[in-house]
Amino acid sequence: MTFIQSFRLKTFLLVCLTLNGLTGAVATGGDRLPACRETIERHIRELASEKYQGRRGPFAAMAAEYIQREFQELELNPLFAGNSYLQTIPGLSEGDEPPRTLGTNVGAILPGSDPALAEEYVLIAAHHDHLGRGGGGIFHGADDNASGVAMVLEVARLLKSADPSPRRSVIFVSFDLEEHLLFGSRWFTAHPPIPLERLRLVLVADMLGRSLGDLPLNSVFLFGAEHGTGLRELLAGIDSEPNTRPLLLNSEFVGTRSDYGPFRDRQIPFLFASTGQSRDYHSIRDTADHINYQQVREITTFLREVVRHAANADSSPEWIPDPELTLDEVTTVLKIVEKIDQQADNWKLTTVQRLFVTQTRQRAKRILQQQTISPEDRRWLTRSTQMMLLTVF
Ligand SMILES: [Zn+2]
Structure with missing residues (x-):
């Protein structure tokens, strides 16, 4: 490390310590300082x-x-x-060359x-x-x-x-x-x-x-x-x-x-x-x-x-081979499609793109209303979300 690098690093750390200090965290040490x-x-x-x-x-x-x-x-x-x-x-490696x-x-x-x-x-x-x-x-x-x-x-x-x-x-x-x-x-x-x-x-x-x-x-x-x-x-x-x-x-x-x-x-x-x-x-x-x-x-x-x-933690995650889709994830999909829908005109979405967005939104809403996800819902939502992410972005 050169002197200049070291100086630069210390200056930045000082900025952060000062900022973190404002939260009072430095005074107590601890392991939860903000980034x-x-x-x-x-x-x-x-x-x-x-x-x-x-x-x-x-x-x-x-x-x-x-x-x-x-x-x-x-x-x-x-x-x-x-x-x-x-x-x-x-x-x-080709021939004797490393x-x-x-x-x-x-x-x-x-x-x-x-x-x-x-x-x-x-x-x-x-x-x-x-x-x-x-x-x-x-x-x-x-x-x-x-x-x-x-x-x-x-x-x-x-x-x-x-x-x-x-x-x-x-x-x-x-x-x-x-x-x-x-x-x-x-x-x-x-x-x-x-x-x-x-x-x-x-x-x-x-x-x-x-x-x-x-x-x-x-x-x-x-x-x-x-x-x-x-x-x-x-x-x-x-x-x-x-x-x-x-x-x-x-x-x-x-x-x-x-x-x-x-x-x-x-x-x-x-x-x-x-x-x-x-x-x-x-x-x-x-x-x-x-x-x-x-x-x-x-x-x-x-x-x-x-x-x-x-x-x-005392225990660690174990692998789940075939996980369930949860309503949390459906809620996330719905949130994304609603935001895309608001931008449809701005982004000049094509008819096909709009169709993916509308269909995905309707299906996600229906799943959330019925509060359960059938295997068919799961396949459909996964496919349409993949398609939507591929065609819109
Ligand atoms: Zn990357």
């Missing part, structure tokens, strides 16, 4: 800056180095073999404070790679997914300074090559630094700084609670701020959309947090100036609580 907006904004603006050229290939490697430096500055332990924060992802490096995952670990539970793990992750440059310019990927990486780094900072420290060990990972068929998380789960059967919960975040279709939803979607015992209860027990209420959705509605996929395939309980695809998704307009930093801060505080609870 720091300034720190989060610093990470997002850095990773989405010109310098990283959309974080692809060698520029994704630069992002990995940035994240590694942050883990080092936080004095977290390296996660991978050889005391390394980095896990290189090799390509196929395989070239395709990408780099970054990971750190905070050892659990309870000797009986320290060999159990909670993992929180996001991906740092993005699309690089295209015809129109740089795909900065501020929302997708500098926002998720900033959240992971800030949760790492908060948990590292928490007193008491979490009972189970907490692993922080930034995956590479998510935009390349989830290659980073696939490599990680095929070559895990700890036995995967000791992972109690995996929390993956992808896009936290905008909102689905830029709709005023004031929420964060959480997928996957249906697959783990006690996860709904865990989420319901955490306070959220009014502008970022968690909305449960079934992961079946979206299929595999991010790095939770390889963990779900191995039946490891998971949660996927996202505020959804904005109108600027995968475009050069996904820039740092369009991020709602207050929202990312609030979601970060919430997700830190999820990790803290999962790491401290």
Whole structure:
């Protein structure tokens, strides 16, 4: 760390300590300080800056180095073999040539404070790679997914300074090559630094700084609670701020959309947090100036609580192979379609798109009226929600 870096870090920490101090939390120490907006904004603006050229290939490697430096500055332990924060992802080797490096995952670990539970793990992750440059310019990927990486780094900072420290060990990972068929998380789960059967919960975040279709939803979607015992209860027990209420959705509605996929395939309980695809998704307009930093801060505080609870609870989620669809999830779908409906003219929805929206709304309403979900309702709602999300966004 250079003197300038150290000075910059301390200045930011000072800002946050001062802000946190206003809540009186610093005076008591404690493990529930709110996330720091300034720190989060610093990470997002850095990773989405010109310098990283959309974080692809060698520029994704630069992002990995940035994240590694942050883990080092936080004095977290390296996660991978050889005391390394980095896990290189090799390509196929040709002839006698050593395989070239395709990408780099970054990971750190905070050892659990309870000797009986320290060999159990909670993992929180996001991906740092993005699309690089295209015809129109740089795909900065501020929302997708500098926002998720900033959240992971800030949760790492908060948990590292928490007193008491979490009972189970907490692993922080930034995956590479998510935009390349989830290659980073696939490599990680095929070559895990700890036995995967000791992972109690995996929390993956992808896009936290905008909102689905830029709709005023004031929420964060959480997928996957249906697959783990006690996860709904865990989420319901955490306070959220009014502008970022968690909305449960079934992961079946979206299929595999991010790095939770390889963990779900191995039946490891998971949660996927996202505020959804904005109108600027995968475009050069996904820039740092369009991020709602207050929202990312609030979601970060919430997700830190999820990790803290999962790491401290006496029992852990067990995998539920064939979960029920609940009325909570139908309520979420209804909320989304009603907001889309309000935008139908603004967005110039086509007749077919309007039809999906209307049909989905009617079916969701009917299910909520009858207060029970038949297998046919479930199939219909899942299919129509998938279609609606695909055709409208
Ligand atoms: Zn993404």
